Amino acid sequence: MRTFLINFQLFVITFSLGVFNTYAQDDIFEKLQEIAIIDQKVMMPMRDGIRLATDIYRPKTDEKVPVIFSRTPYNFNSWGDGEQKTRTAEKAYEVVQQGYAYVVQNERGRYYSEGEWDILGIPLTDGYDAFSWMKDQPWSNGKIGTLGCSSTAEWQMAVAALDHPSHAAMVPQSFGAGVGRVGDYYEQGNWYRGGAEQLLFFAWLYGVEHDKYKPRIPEGASQEDLIRISRFYDLAPENPPVDMSEALAHLPIQDILQNIQGKREVFDKMVRRNPNHIDWYKGGLYHDDMEIGIPGFWFASWYDVSISPNLALYNHVRNNSKDQFVKDNQYLVIAPTLHCRYTRATENTIVGERNVGDARLNYSEQIYSWFDLWLKGENNNFKDNTPRVQYYTMGSNVWQSAESWPPENSELKTFYLTSGGKANSLYGDGRLSVKEPNSENVPDSFIYDPMNPVTSYGGNVCCTGNAVKGGAYDQQAMETRQDILVYTTEPLEEGIEVTGFIESSLYISSDAKDTDFTIKLIDVYPDGRAYNLDETIQRVRYREGYEKEVFMEKGKVYEINLTPMATSNFFEKGHRIRIEVSSSNFPRFARNLNTGGKNYDEKQGVVARNSVHHSKQYPSQIRLPIVNR
Structure with a gap:
C-alpha cells in the first residue's frame, strides 16, 4: 500500500x-x-x-x-x-x-x-x-x-564567408564547434585540442544523432499536413539515460557509441580522422583561409570548451580581414560563465565552486542595439557606447574594457619551472620562479598509466553529461597524485592581473613512442584552495605540426609548445600562481595509450615514464600576460 x-x-x-x-x-x-x-x-x-x-x-x-x-x-x-x-x-x-x-x-x-x-x-x-x-x-x-x-552559432562563420548581400550582421555565441583551423589551433570543431580527442562530442552525439531508420515524413507533404501531424508526432528520439562517466571509459574509443547502443553513422566517420584530415575542410567548419565579410558581435566565456580558439578567431577577423570596414566592425564580450550561460550570471555568480561576484551585463540591450544598427539602419551610437572588447576579470570580479585582445597594457612575463627533481604532487618541491634556471638538469619524472588516468575535475567543458563538472573547483585533492607535477610561486607580495593568452613550453622526454602532456593554470588562495582557470594538452606526435606524425626516441629531450590558454584573473596579494603538469585529463580528453598506434582503435595501453626537464639548457616555462597599471 x-x-x-x-x-x-x-x-x-x-x-x-x-x-x-x-x-x-x-x-x-x-x-x-x-x-x-x-x-x-x-x-x-x-x-x-x-x-x-x-x-x-x-x-x-x-x-x-x-x-x-x-x-x-x-x-x-x-x-x-x-x-x-x-x-x-x-x-x-x-x-x-x-x-x-x-x-x-x-x-x-x-x-x-x-x-x-x-x-x-x-x-x-x-x-x-x-x-x-x-x-x-x-x-x-x-x-x-x-x-x-x-x-x-557554429554554422554562422563559414556561411558569413560566402558574403551573401543580405547577411548584414551576426552574433555568434559559444561558437567553438564551428571553428576548424585558426592559426595554431587545429580543433576541427572541438573534436581535437593539441591533437588529442575531446570527448565532449562522443557524449553529445549520443544525445542528438538521429538513427538512419528514424520515422520519416513522406516527401512532398504539405504545410497543412505537417502542422497537423506535428501536434501528434514530435520526431524527437528519447535515448535511454547513460552514465557518461562510465561510458566514456570504454576502449577502444571508436566503439564508445556502439557500446551504449547509440547511433554512430556520423561518429564513425569523424573518429577516424586525424587533426588535418581533408574531410574537415569539406563541410561547414570555418577555416582561417575563409574571408568573413560582415560585422560580428562575438560572445565567449572563460569556462567554455574552446575559449582560446574563439578568441583567436575574433583576432583573426579583426586583424587580418582584407576589408577595413570588416576590421572596424568586430566586437567581443567575454563572460565568466560556462558554455552558453551568459544570461544566468547573477549578483553572486557561482562557476563550479568559485564565487566570481556580480557578473551581470545588459546582453539583450547590446545585442538588439547591434541589430538595430545593421538591420534597421538606426543611428543609435552603438559604436560610441560599446567598448571594442568587454571582458570580466575574475578575482577582482569586475567588467573591464579594451580596444584589443589582449589589452595593449598586457605583457608576457616568463615564469620558469624548477625543482630538486621531486615536484610530484602538492607535497613536492616544484616551484614557479621568474629567475632563469642556471642549474644542471634535474628532471621531474612520473609514471603515466593510461588505465589509471588523472581524473578531470572542473574545467572548460561542455556537453559531457555527468562525466565532467564544468567550472572552477578546488584541485587540492587531485594534487595528491604522484602523476601530477605541481609548480607554485611564493605568496604574491602584491596583486597581479593575468589577462590574455597564456603560452607554455615544456622540455620533455619519455620511454614511450608517443604520449600527451597537460597543463592547468590555477589560482591558489591563502587557505590552500586551488581553483583551476584554464587547461590545455599536447599530443607529442604532433609537436612539429598536424600535417605529420613524429614519434619520440627513448630518453631524447624534445621541446613542445602547447596550444595557448586564456583567462582574465586577478591573483590577490597573498595568493599564489600554480601550474599542474601531467599526461592525462580524462575524460575531458581521450587517453593517449602511448603505443604510437592510431589510438582510436586500441584497447590496450602501455605505461610510460614521462619527464619534464628544467635547466639552463632546457628552460621549461609558462609565459603569463601581466597587465601593467
Whole structure:
C-alpha cells in the first residue's frame, strides 16, 4: 500500500509539472499570437530540392521588417511541453517585440527537415539559399542577422564567408564547434585540442544523432499536413539515460557509441580522422583561409570548451580581414560563465565552486542595439557606447574594457619551472620562479598509466553529461597524485592581473613512442584552495605540426609548445600562481595509450615514464600576460 501511495504521489507530481509546463507554454503562445503573425512548418526549398522545416514569427504590420535568423539541429516543435520549445516561443516573443521577424529553421535531416544530417557537413549553400529565400519575402526588408549559441552559432562563420548581400550582421555565441583551423589551433570543431580527442562530442552525439531508420515524413507533404501531424508526432528520439562517466571509459574509443547502443553513422566517420584530415575542410567548419565579410558581435566565456580558439578567431577577423570596414566592425564580450550561460550570471555568480561576484551585463540591450544598427539602419551610437572588447576579470570580479585582445597594457612575463627533481604532487618541491634556471638538469619524472588516468575535475567543458563538472573547483585533492607535477610561486607580495593568452613550453622526454602532456593554470588562495582557470594538452606526435606524425626516441629531450590558454584573473596579494603538469585529463580528453598506434582503435595501453626537464639548457616555462597599471 505504501509503495502504491508513493508511486501515486510521483504520478501526481509528474502530471502536475506537465500541466504547469503546458500552461506556461500556452501562456507565452497566447502572448505571441497577440503581436505576431505565425507561420509554422514552412518548407523552405534549397537548390537541390531538399526542403528545410522553418517557423516564422513576424510583427503584425504592413511595413517590411528585418530578419533575425537562427538555424539549429535542436527540436523547436511548438506542441507539447519541453524547455527547448518554450524557449523558442519566448525568444520569438522577444524578437518580435523588438520589431524583427524571427525565423528558426532545422538543419537538413533534423526533425521535419528533409535530407540527411551530417554535423557541420551539410552544404554551406543551405545558409546561402535560406538568406535568398528570406530576402525575397514580401514582408522582408532584405536585411538578415544571424543569432544563436553553440549549435545555433557554429554554422554562422563559414556561411558569413560566402558574403551573401543580405547577411548584414551576426552574433555568434559559444561558437567553438564551428571553428576548424585558426592559426595554431587545429580543433576541427572541438573534436581535437593539441591533437588529442575531446570527448565532449562522443557524449553529445549520443544525445542528438538521429538513427538512419528514424520515422520519416513522406516527401512532398504539405504545410497543412505537417502542422497537423506535428501536434501528434514530435520526431524527437528519447535515448535511454547513460552514465557518461562510465561510458566514456570504454576502449577502444571508436566503439564508445556502439557500446551504449547509440547511433554512430556520423561518429564513425569523424573518429577516424586525424587533426588535418581533408574531410574537415569539406563541410561547414570555418577555416582561417575563409574571408568573413560582415560585422560580428562575438560572445565567449572563460569556462567554455574552446575559449582560446574563439578568441583567436575574433583576432583573426579583426586583424587580418582584407576589408577595413570588416576590421572596424568586430566586437567581443567575454563572460565568466560556462558554455552558453551568459544570461544566468547573477549578483553572486557561482562557476563550479568559485564565487566570481556580480557578473551581470545588459546582453539583450547590446545585442538588439547591434541589430538595430545593421538591420534597421538606426543611428543609435552603438559604436560610441560599446567598448571594442568587454571582458570580466575574475578575482577582482569586475567588467573591464579594451580596444584589443589582449589589452595593449598586457605583457608576457616568463615564469620558469624548477625543482630538486621531486615536484610530484602538492607535497613536492616544484616551484614557479621568474629567475632563469642556471642549474644542471634535474628532471621531474612520473609514471603515466593510461588505465589509471588523472581524473578531470572542473574545467572548460561542455556537453559531457555527468562525466565532467564544468567550472572552477578546488584541485587540492587531485594534487595528491604522484602523476601530477605541481609548480607554485611564493605568496604574491602584491596583486597581479593575468589577462590574455597564456603560452607554455615544456622540455620533455619519455620511454614511450608517443604520449600527451597537460597543463592547468590555477589560482591558489591563502587557505590552500586551488581553483583551476584554464587547461590545455599536447599530443607529442604532433609537436612539429598536424600535417605529420613524429614519434619520440627513448630518453631524447624534445621541446613542445602547447596550444595557448586564456583567462582574465586577478591573483590577490597573498595568493599564489600554480601550474599542474601531467599526461592525462580524462575524460575531458581521450587517453593517449602511448603505443604510437592510431589510438582510436586500441584497447590496450602501455605505461610510460614521462619527464619534464628544467635547466639552463632546457628552460621549461609558462609565459603569463601581466597587465601593467
